[in-house]
Amino acid sequence: KNQVEQSPQSLIILEGKNCTLQCNYTVSPFSNLRWYKQDTGRGPVSLTIMTFSENTKSNGRYTATLDADTKQSSLHITASQLSDSASYICVVSPYYGNNRLAFGKGNQVVVIP
């Protein structure tokens, strides 16, 4: 069964500090990997989407990396802000389509002043 494991499950960081979230997956064959941000009580919103051949992609203060050989991805948040408090979900798309997306459980990030 395709699986996506995220770590840490939750973390608390001080405003202005950086943090890195990890995602390991076993999905194969692989089409793309996505990171979503989900604010409390809201739907997931896409941050980045990377194909097999991409190693890094940025969206403002968010930078995602992908190592397809080791099946690992990370999401780095730079100079965190209070609005970064959310769950960050790693989603892996297999080759055969969105109906088989594998969702991680999310990294719960709390930014404190």
Added chain:
Amino acid sequence: NAGVTQTPKFQVLKTGQSMTLQCAQDMNHNSMYWYRQDPGMGLRLIYYSASEGTTDKGEVPNGYNVSRLNKREFSLRLESAAPSQTSVYFCASSTGPVTEAFFGQGTRLTVV
């Protein structure tokens, strides 16, 4: 640009009652999906519609039915609600089967 709109946002049902969750997208997407999100679990696919006129079961279809009313609208029906269906339901849409999915704001359903 509204994106994906779900109604209602909140709902409380008694066991055995029925209801329909509505979803509409204004992005001219072909594919639409219904997910449920439970504490401590990743989103799980209930049903999806690859294109207008087609629907298929996902990972957890039992107790649900869907209708792809037209290209814009995809509804999810609970015929006889059970407490195990207490969850947050998300509708999503995408241009095609492997492109980025856009999510609605969710419907929080409680079955008592």
